[in-house]
Amino acid sequence: MTDTIQITDSHCHLDFPDFDEERDAVIDRAIEAGVTRMVTICTKLVSLAKVQEISEGRAEVFHAFGVHPMSVADHHPVTVQHLVELSKHPKFVGIGETGLDYHYTADTAEAQQASLRVHCAAAAETGLPLIIHARAADDDMARILAEEHANAPFSCVMHCFSSSAELGRAALDLGFYLSMSGIAAFPKSQDLRDIFATAPLDRILVETDSPYLAPPPHRGKRNEPAFTMHTAKVGAEVFGLDLADFAKATQDNFDRLFWKAAEWQKAQAA
Structure with a gap:
């Protein structure tokens, strides 16, 4: 056992x-x-073999797959069955990231929505959490998630959440989780921190989205999973907790949502 506070980077791009x-040095x-x-x-999909190799090579690393909304236009559409088959890998723990991005790619909105619905269905069928990317598409995102969840329930995390309070509430009302990235630690992100402060503690995760969005004091540099702790310290302040208590809560939340990762770890320890 270690006395070091432990935490999980729930979303990175190694x-x-x-x-x-x-x-390997970054992971270390x-x-x-x-x-x-x-x-x-x-x-x-072209990157999946490399991602699987990374997760297979390190006990600390798990992986997920989905077609990013900004890549939908130039990516062969995936099917529910294909996602289900891929999910059988022992360290495949989530469906995504998928979602909607109208900031850069509004011209492919219809294709993005169709892809999102496929991923929702795969999450419902596998029981694995959906991992959502949302930017400048709050109304459509809230509507589609609600429609698909009503059709076939699934669990979900709003990755790198930095959207409106309305979308945050809509996600929480569906039982989903909100993930804090380095954006929540930026000095000018008080409005975002206020949104997180209204969320239940048992629905919060932390992440880096590395190599992007490094939190202070590394802002503007390449992000990496070690910097998750900087965001966690801000999260602890938001919730008025000691870092150890906040970290423990997010660990429990991760185990609950990403149950397959938790089960894999238990099996390895047995």
């Missing part, structure tokens, strides 16, 4: 070329910082 020269630094688990997210 397969990105930003980490190619020192991937995370573990040293108390970040004992990482979920590396695959956003294109």
Whole structure:
């Protein structure tokens, strides 16, 4: 056992070329910082073999796959059955990231919505959590998630949540989780911190989305999983908790939502 506060980076991109020269060192630094688990997210099928290799090579790393909404236009559509088949990998723990992004790719809104519904159905069938990317599409996002959840319930995390209070409430009302990224630690993000402060503590996760969105004091530099702890410290302040208590709550939340990762770890320890 260790006295180090432990936490999970629930969303990162370890397969990105930003980490190619020192991937193992990046993972080692995370573990040293108390970040004992990482979920590396695959956003294109062409990258899946590399992502699987990373998760298979390190006990601390799990993976998820989905077609990123900004990639829908140039990515062959995936089917529910294909996602279900991929999910049979022992370290595949989530469906996504999927979602809607009208900030850069509003011209593909219809295709994004169709892809999102496929991923919702796969999450419902597998029981694995849906991982949502939402930007500049709050109304459609809330509507589609509500429609699909009513059709076939699923669990979900709003990854890197930085949307409106209305979308946050809609997600929470469906039983979903909100994930805090480095954005929540930016000095000008008080409105976002206020949204998180109204959420139940048992629906909060933390993440880096690395290599993007490094929190202070690393803002503007390449992000990495070790920096999850900086966001967690801000999260603890938001909820008025000691870091250890906040970290423990988010660990419990991760185990509940990403149950397959928790079960894999228990099986390895047995």
